[in-house]
Amino acid sequence: MRRLLFLSSFLLLIFFLFIWWVDFRQPAPVALIPSLSGEVEYCLTCHADLPEISASHPVQIFGCVSCHGGERLALNADLAHSSMRGGSNPSDLSVVAESCGGGNCHSGSEADDRHHIQRVTSSIQSTYAGAIANIRFTFGAQVDLTPVFGMTSISDNETKTGIKSLAAFHPADEENPFIQKFGAECLTCHVNAAPREGEAYARQTGCAACHSVGEHQMTTAIPYTQCNACHNRGNYDLRSMTFVERTDRPTSRLADYYQPIAQFTRCEYTLDCVDCHTRDEVMGDGDIHANQKSIQYVQCKTCHGTLDELPRTKTLTDPNDIVFRMSFLNPVMDLKLGDTVIVTEQGEPLWNTRQLPDGTFEMVGKATKQYFTFKPVMGTACEQKPDEQESRYCHECHAVEK
Amino acid sequence: MRPSFFHHLHPPTIPAAQARWRHTLGAGGTAVFLMLILGVTGILEMFYYLPNPEDAALSVQRITYHVPFGWLIRNLHYWSAQMLILVSALHLLRVIFTAAYTSPRRFNYLLGMGLFLLAILLDFTGYILRWDKSICYPLLTGTNLLKTIPLIGDALFVIATGGGEVCSNALIRFYTWHIFGLTIVAVILMAWHAFRVRRDGGIAVPPPDSRADTARISRNELVRREALAMLIVSIFLILLSIFFPAPIAPAMSASANASVTESAYARAPWFFLWIQQMLKWGDPFTFGILIPLAAFVFVALIPYLFPHIQKNEIGAWFPKSNRMAQIAIIICLACVLVLTFINR
Numbered sequence: 206m207r208r209l210l211f212l213s214s215f216l217l218l219i220f221f222l223f224i225w226w227v228d229f230r231q232p233a234p235v236a237l238i239p240s241l242s243g244e245v246e247y248c249l250t251c252h253a254d255l256p257e258i259s260a261s262h263p264v265q266i267f268g269c270v271s272c273h274g275g276e277r278l279a280l281n282a283d284l285a286h287s288s289m290r291g292g293s294n295p296s297d298l299s300v301v302a303e304s305c306g307g308g309n310c311h312s313g314s315e316a317d318d319r320h321h322i323q324r325v326t327s328s329i330q331s332t333y334a335g336a337i338a339n340i341r342f343t344f345g346a347q348v349d350l351t352p353v354f355g356m357t358s359i360s361d362n363e364t365k366t367g368i369k370s371l372a373a374f375h376p377a378d379e380e381n382p383f384i385q386k387f388g389a390e391c392l393t394c395h396v397n398a399a400p401r402e403g404e405a406y407a408r409q410t411g412c413a414a415c416h417s418v419g420e421h422q423m424t425t426a427i428p429y430t431q432c433n434a435c436h437n438r439g440n441y442d443l444r445s446m447t448f449v450e451r452t453d454r455p456t457s458r459l460a461d462y463y464q465p466i467a468q469f470t471r472c473e474y475t476l477d478c479v480d481c482h483t484r485d486e487v488m489g490d491g492d493i494h495a496n497q498k499s500i501q502y503v504q505c506k507t508c509h510g511t512l513d514e515l516p517r518t519k520t521l522t523d524p525n526d527i528v529f530r531m532s533f534l535n536p537v538m539d540l541k542l543g544d545t546v547i548v549t550e551q552g553e554p555l556w557n558t559r560q561l562p563d564g565t566f567e568m569v570g571k572a573t574k575q576y577f578t579f580k581p582v583m584g585t586a587c588e589q590k591p592d593e594q595e596s597r598y599c600h601e602c603h604a605v606e607k
Numbered sequence: 608m609r610p611s612f613f614h615h616l617h618p619p620t621i622p623a624a625q626a627r628w629r630h631t632l633g634a635g636g637t638a639v640f641l642m643l644i645l646g647v648t649g650i651l652e653m654f655y656y657l658p659n660p661e662d663a664a665l666s667v668q669r670i671t672y673h674v675p676f677g678w679l680i681r682n683l684h685y686w687s688a689q690m691l692i693l694v695s696a697l698h699l700l701r702v703i704f705t706a707a708y709t710s711p712r713r714f715n716y717l718l719g720m721g722l723f724l725l726a727i728l729l730d731f732t733g734y735i736l737r738w739d740k741s742i743c744y745p746l747l748t749g750t751n752l753l754k755t756i757p758l759i760g761d762a763l764f765v766i767a768t769g770g771g772e773v774c775s776n777a778l779i780r781f782y783t784w785h786i787f788g789l790t791i792v793a794v795i796l797m798a799w800h801a802f803r804v805r806r807d808g809g810i811a812v813p814p815p816d817s818r819a820d821t822a823r824i825s826r827n828e829l830v831r832r833e834a835l836a837m838l839i840v841s842i843f844l845i846l847l848s849i850f851f852p853a854p855i856a857p858a859m860s861a862s863a864n865a866s867v868t869e870s871a872y873a874r875a876p877w878f879f880l881w882i883q884q885m886l887k888w889g890d891p892f893t894f895g896i897l898i899p900l901a902a903f904v905f906v907a908l909i910p911y912l913f914p915h916i917q918k919n920e921i922g923a924w925f926p927k928s929n930r931m932a933q934i935a936i937i938i939c940l941a942c943v944l945v946l947t948f949i950n951r
Contacts, residue, residue, distance in 0.1 A: 206828065206831050206832070206835070207831070209835055210831060210834060210835055210838070213835055213838035213839060213842070214838060216838075216842055217838055217841055217842055217845075220842055220845045220846070221845075223845075223849070224676070224679060224845065224849065227849055228675075228676060228678075228679070234672070234673065247672070276668060276857050276858065278665055278668040278669055278672060278673065279668055279671075279672060279855075280672040280673075281671075281672070281852075281855075284668070284855055284856070284857065287856070287857045288857035288858075
């Protein structure tokens, strides 16, 4: 008995040493107290090698938890990640309001032009309202093209388009097999849907679909490759309700940008999509729109004018002008008070442009940082009729293969 | 030589046959040891635990991840508590299977049932103190079950939870019950139960003239065996604590769209799974209160329902003269186990 006691005590002592060793092996916790919340977080214990996500969201100010959620004190991966919003993407539209929202963040007032979350969730890219309405009308499920369904249900009480709400689209509830197939095969793009299989389509959802260019990186200098995760990937065959992928293997920007059947001018592939297409066009203007045509409005004449009109401009006199805020996020051009920038027909400023003293314009590519100068159409040998301003008319002379 | 305090708690000698491991399984003594560990680890946790709804779950995370060896203390506390239920059940089974509950030990048996009930309530209240997502369902279910009791249900609910919104007021109540209200009663009953064991003549044995083996062991030898048992239980608890961490879930969500009882966590604690299974069958009062209470009362009344035992079979395992009691408890145990395991 005494021997048994001695052995057991010795075994217990061994286990105490084992306990000490187990404790010794735990990683040393790395604390971070972000100035925005004042609450300590320990995410950096394991994730210290992640790059800063952007200059506008430094980790010392924001921390990790304010955007991602998660258990800030936990040092065990399963517990720490269990209450994260949206998995590794807190900008997924199902959780974006909690992650990116807030009056001082991205769901502020419309007057300050800070209502990004409301704009994006009601935008045509998010709702797919036009595509769904068109297919349902074509196959007899609705009597006209007024949109009824969207990718998720959304409502807008202050609508200027007359569309107050959309219900969530459930293809399984549709009777027509073509509409069901459309729902299964054709709604895998843009910000509200998970992408198709394949490297060419790889992207995130939500805000990150456009703004996230690499692992844990956000930017406003969005290159065309982001847009091409959905755009220019091929064509839909409505008879079989399938997507026919483009088969070329492009090796240059020219060949990569648009798929082989497209027509485009030089600036349409030298610039990035964001150099022409404005925030309202891509992110929405806050209202529910029936289709793409009602929100997309930028044309060649927006920058170049017509034979009769110069492009619209605005001289910057207010230091609080939104142009300075937008330029600050991606300062490709050093705008100052007194500079004149091009504005679109809807009043959106093109903050990467500036009028030069001789009346021509300079521009810097938002993603490429390339410098361009261009002149307005007025006074040139352009043969375009004033009432034929769609891009296909410009392409008649200026398309690349011509 | 005059015995030390600890030695003097034991009788000078006890019959050798009843002092063997395989006779008593050491279950009662192990239960006392586990209560001791629970007390010490519990007090250590009190230095860091914050009993208010905003901080409780985070303080548990702090203990687990940031207090030196906090993980060990918490895991020891958790595993001692679960082992206590199992060991107490084992002790109950042993007492019935050896007919050790017969007169004059019938009152001590009732004290033991009281302790068993207290152990379960302490386990439940301790579990609630985590105040994370996994406790909301059991908390709401358990406290709402109280309300189903006719006449006294609402009063019982207020006594247990403090009334009002359960998920905000109940914490301080459960904390007080856990560290003080139930514990004081448990300590008193433990002392009384141990006193009665000695006063009733120690481990149940046949009368001297019916004993086959008259050998005895000294109190020193008994204490040595108890020390060995404590060492082995400690090693076992440490192994459990190192390799099987106590469950922990994210703190209760403050966001408006989080449902209070998230379906992933809609599961009773393991010792109430049998009741949760019955609740799926119908009326909460009948299946959640009445039947479990009836089962408990039945087991508590076994000494009065099946009091007969032949003198020379007292303390022997599975005595023939007490077969009905053994069958009764096996049926109860089988029911509880089946209900527990079919609960998905």
